[in-house]
Amino acid sequence: MPQAPRTELNPAYSDESAVAVEWAQAEALLVEAELFWISTVRPDGRPHVTPLPAVWRDGKLYFCTGAQERKALNLAANPQLVLTTGTNTWNKGFDVVVEGAAVRVTDDARLRTLAAAWECKYGSFWHFDVNDGCFEHGAGKALVFEVAPRTAFGFGKGEPFSQTRWTFGD
Template structure:
C-alpha cells in the first residue's frame, strides 16, 4: 500500500487558468466518505465491464467485495487491473476521483475482520460480514475482498475553478 503522499500536479490543459492542484488529503476525504463507486474491469475477451459497488478506504487502498462467480471477479482472474471512480453527476459542482491500480485479493483474516468492521461502520448493519476461510460471509453467500492501492489517481474539480489534478504513487 502507498506509504507516502503522491507526487501531485495540476494539468493546465484541462484546468481553469490559475487553478491549483487539489491536495491528496482532500482526495482521501472523498474516497473515505463516498458511498458509491463504479468499478471498471476488462472481460477475458477484452470488452469492458462497469458496475457500481460500495467500497471502503483503509490503509492507503480502496477495498471492495464481490462474489467469486460475479462478472467482475471472473474478469479479475484474467486481468487484475481496475479503475474505480466516484464523484457527483454534476458538471459544474463537486470533485470527482478516478483511481487506477491492481486489485489484490485480501485473505488475511485479521485484516478482513478490520475491514468487515469498517464496512459496517460506514454502511450500517445491512453490510455486516462474518469472516472465515479468507472471505466475507453474509447470509448464505460469501465474497472475496480486494484491495486497490492507487498507482495513479485523477481529481477533477468542477465549477470555477475547474481543475484536473494527477496523483502519482511510487
C-alpha cells in the same frame, strides 16, 4: 503510512486560476463516498462497469464481490482496474478516479478489521462474518480485494475547473 503522491495540475484541462488539489482532499472524498464505479476488462477485451460500495483504509480502497460475479471473473484474468467516485453533476463537485491492480485479501484477521470498517461505514445491512479467507453474508460468500493507487486523477467541476494527477510510488 503510505508515501505522499507526486501532485501535478494539468494546465491543458484546468482553468488559468486553478491550482493542484492536495491529496488529502481527494482522500477525504474517498473516505466519505458511499458509491464507487468499478471498471474491469472482460477476457475478450470488452469493458465492464458496475457500481459498488468500497472502503478507504490505510491508503487503499477495498471492495468485495462474489466469486462468480463478472468483475471477479474479469479480475482473475486481469487485475488492472479503475475505481471512480464523485458527483453526478457537470458544474459543481469533485470526482476522483483511482487506477491500480486488485489484490485479494485472504487473511482472516485483516478481513475481520475490514468487515468492521464496512459495518461502521454502511450500517448493519453490511455486516459480514469472516470464514476461510472470505466475507460471509447470509448464505453467500464474497471475495475481498484491495487496490493501492498507482495513479489517481481529480476533476474539479465548476469555477475553477481543474484536473489534478497524483502519482504513487516511483
